[in-house]
Amino acid sequence: MxxxxxxxxxxxxxxxxxxxxxxxxxxxxxxxEKVEELTYSNDILAIEGDGTSLKVLREAGIAEADMLIxxxxxxxxxxxxCGTAKTTGDVFTIARxxxxxxxxxxxxxxxxxxxxxxxxxxxxxxxxxxRVVGLPAAIDVDPFAGGLVQMxxxxxxxxxDIAGQSVEQADKFDSITFAALVQDGDVRIARxxxxxxxxxxxxxxxxxxxxxxFSRTVASPESSEGGHDIVIVGxxxxxxxxxxxxxxxxxxxxxxxxxxxxxRELAEDLPGTIVLEHDATDTDFLVGEQIDRADAVIAATDxxxxxxxxxxxxxxxxxxxxxxxxxxxQYGGLFEAIGIDVAINPREATAEEIIxxxxxxxxxxxxxxxxxxxxVVEIEVDEDSVxxxxxxxxxxxxxxxxxxxxxxxxxxxxxxxxxxTVIEPGDHVVLFVATDVLSPVMDVV
Numbered sequence: 001m002x003x004x005x006x007x008x009x010x011x012x013x014x015x016x017x018x019x020x021x022x023x024x025x026x027x028x029x030x031x032x033e034k035v036e037e038l039t040y041s042n043d044i045l046a047i048e049g050d051g052t053s054l055k056v057l058r059e060a061g062i063a064e065a066d067m068l069i070x071x072x073x074x075x076x077x078x079x080x081x082c083g084t085a086k087t088t089g090d091v092f093t094i095a096r097x098x099x100x101x102x103x104x105x106x107x108x109x110x111x112x113x114x115x116x117x118x119x120x121x122x123x124x125x126x127x128x129x130x131r132v133v134g135l136p137a138a139i140d141v142d143p144f145a146g147g148l149v150q151m152x153x154x155x156x157x158x159x160x161d162i163a164g165q166s167v168e169q170a171d172k173f174d175s176i177t178f179a180a181l182v183q184d185g186d187v188r189i190a191r192x193x194x195x196x197x198x199x200x201x202x203x204x205x206x207x208x209x210x211x212x213x214f215s216r217t218v219a220s221p222e223s224s225e226g227g228h229d230i231v232i233v234g235x236x237x238x239x240x241x242x243x244x245x246x247x248x249x250x251x252x253x254x255x256x257x258x259x260x261x262x263x264r265e266l267a268e269d270l271p272g273t274i275v276l277e278h279d280a281t282d283t284d285f286l287v288g289e290q291i292d293r294a295d296a297v298i299a300a301t302d303x304x305x306x307x308x309x310x311x312x313x314x315x316x317x318x319x320x321x322x323x324x325x326x327x328x329x330q331y332g333g334l335f336e337a338i339g340i341d342v343a344i345n346p347r348e349a350t351a352e353e354i355i356x357x358x359x360x361x362x363x364x365x366x367x368x369x370x371x372x373x374x375x376v377v378e379i380e381v382d383e384d385s386v387x388x389x390x391x392x393x394x395x396x397x398x399x400x401x402x403x404x405x406x407x408x409x410x411x412x413x414x415x416x417x418x419x420x421t422v423i424e425p426g427d428h429v430v431l432f433v434a435t436d437v438l439s440p441v442m443d444v445v
Contacts (some may be wrong), residue, residue, distance in 0.1 A: 002026075002065045003358075004091075006051030006081050007072035008034040010329045011096060014351035015069060016044050018372065019358060021439065026060045029072075051081040054088070062088045069094045069354060075102060083114035092116050094357065096350050100237060119353050125346040126241035129323055130249070132342050133230060133296045135212065137219035139201065139342050142367040143208075144378045145409040145428045150211045151203065151367055151376045153182070154218040158198040161217045168192035173214055175416055176206035177406045179432035180374065187373040189402055189434070203369065205376065205406030205430055207414045230254070231294045231319075233280040233310045234301030235262045238325055238346070240269070242298060247272035254289075256280045280310050283317060292317040299324040304331055311340045362442060364428060375438060376406070378430050379445055381423055386444040393419035402434035403441055 001023045005012045008029035016027050016038065027046040029035050035046040049056035051070065062068065068085045070078035075097045082093040095115045097103060103120035106112045131141040140153040156163050162170040167178045167190045178190040182201035188194065196202060204214055228251055232239045235257035246253045247270065254274045257263040263277040278285050286292065297314040299307035304327050311322040323342045326332045335343035356366050365378040381387050387395045392405055407430040408415040408423060415421065423429060433441050 001067055002061065003067045003069065004028060004057070004060050004062060004065050004085075005069045005071060006078070007070065007096075008038050008046060009071070009073060010347040011351045011354070012069070012071040013038060013042070014348070014372075015071060015354055015358075017042055018351075018355045018368075020044050026065075028056060028060050052077060052084055054084055057081075057085060057088065062091060065091050067092045067094065067358070069096075069358075071096045071350075071354070075099050079113040079115065086114035094119070094354060096121060096354065098122050098237065100241065117357055119350055119357075121346045121350045122237040123241050124349050124353055125238050125325065125344060126245055128344050128349050129238075129242050129298055129300075129325075130245045132344070133298065133321070133323060134249070136215045138215060140367075142365075142376065144205075144365050144367075144376070144407070144430045145414075146412075147208070148409045148412065148414050149205065149378075149407040149430050150208045151179075151205050151406070151430070152211050152215070153201055153203045153369075154215065156196055156198055156200045156202055156218060160198065162196050162202075163198040165196055166192065167194045167196065170196055170217075173206065173210045175210035175414060176204050176214055177404060177417060179203045179205050179376070179404045179406050180369070182370055185370065187370050187434070189404060189432075203376075203432070205404075205432065207407075229293065229295045230298065231256065231291050231296070231314075232298045232300055234299065234307075235259070235266045235275075236300050236302050236325075239298075239300035240266060242300060243270050243273045254291075254294075281306070281313060283313060286313065286317055292319060294319050296321040296323060301325075304328055308335060308340070311335070312338075315339060369432075372435055374402075374432060374434050376430060376432050377438075377442075378428055379442075381425060381427050381429055381445065383425050385423075385425075387423045387429060388425055390422065391419060392417055392421050392423065395423070398444065399441060400434075400437040402437050404432040406430045406432050 003023050003025050005016045005027045008027050016025050019025050028051045032048050035048045038044050038046045070081040078095040082095050094117045096119050098121045106118045137154050138152050142151045180203045181188050230253040232255040243253050256276045258279050267275040297319045299310040307324040311324045321341050324340050326343045326345050329345050332343040332345050352368050363377045367376040386398050405417045409428045
């Protein structure tokens with residue numbers, strides 16, 4: 001495809017870098033420095049200009065484009081860009097927005113704003129948060145095959161049952177496949193003899209029930225037993241949607257919001273949430289409200305600095321788990337390095353969702369791992385696949401070593417992949433693949 005990406009920030013750059021290997025990608029941004037950096041660092045064609053300008057879009061080749069992705073940090077700019085693009089022809093448009101009102105309007109009226117597919121950053125982030133807090137010790141969680149399969153990443157603590165074991169020794173679960181280990185930021189495919197050390201991150205793929213059971217071998221006993229006393233700090237749009245999703249799951253969260261007017265608004269819109277009006281950096285208040293006994297504190301203010309401070313305070317008073325929203329991608333590693341359990345970056349989540357959508361047809365679903373060192377992809381195999389009609393033990397001999405078959409579903413049933421398992425046409429297969437071998441793998445599966 002010929003794809004125009006408007007916006008060369010964190011979201012746009014990630015999308016462009018992901019697509020450029022297989023597509024003709026042009027990036028448009030008003031910032032000359034970003035344009036220059038993308039051109040020279042990533043060898044991507046980028047032009048300086050305003051994506052809402054028809055003249056600039058024509059310069060980028062909108063008449064020949066198959067897809068336009070509007071991914072700037074400004075909702076209105078993205079919507080106007082898509083609307084402008086639609087005046088030139090039948091280009092498929094994707095818009096990133098934060099304001100959930102835009103998303104609701106678009107969901108109700110097909111094609112609203114000239115947008116064919118819309119990604120709501122705040123709702124997407126809230127979903128990521130809720131999935132993570134629902135699984136003890138998880139750092140990342142993604143569903144596959146309509147929820148029949150789950151990929152999850154966990155940090156192995158010093159007291160964990162599996163610390164010091166080999167993968168073969170730790171693999172005591174019928175419906176789980178150990179896909180990879182992450183050590184010092186590097187991803188390694190998990191083999192039977194691979195040793196799991198404290199501080200490693202382990203990535204598993206399996207049925208949701210088995211992944212939940214596995215989480216209890218990684219989490220502390222206290223974390224395994226909890227999960228229902230959730231405190232959200234910040235009545236931001238992300239905080240609001242997180243509370244709403246928790247309510248839908250039968251959890252009554254507490255939400256701390258300093259602004260009185262916003263607090264009253266939240267209390268009216270969230271009947272199943274206890275809204276507390278106070279400054280969440282007041283330690284006496286936190287202890288007085290027994291926040292120290294919470295299973296998890298989610299820092300979801302509009303400030304990275306305040307989210308960091310709130311998370312550290314929560315840890316200091318004894319909260320079991322801290323999850324922080326981090327807008328600036330470069331801060332994510334810093335947050336986790338100083339002890340925040342999970343840092344969730346809305347921009348990263350948005351880029352992944354858009355990349356996932358652009359790959360539809362080739363893959364059913366995907367998840368990016370550790371800065372895209374690897375991907376978890378779901379495919380529906382056909383008659384021509386190298387996997388079809390043979391045992392896995394036989395078919396993997398024709399695939400690169402850096403691949404793991406994590407799960408199979410057939411007729412809405414989960415199948416554990418073993419060496420003797422025969423994959424049939426129409427099966428959905430979830431693969432863990434190192435990014436550098438992804439293209440050749442996708443060519444044959």
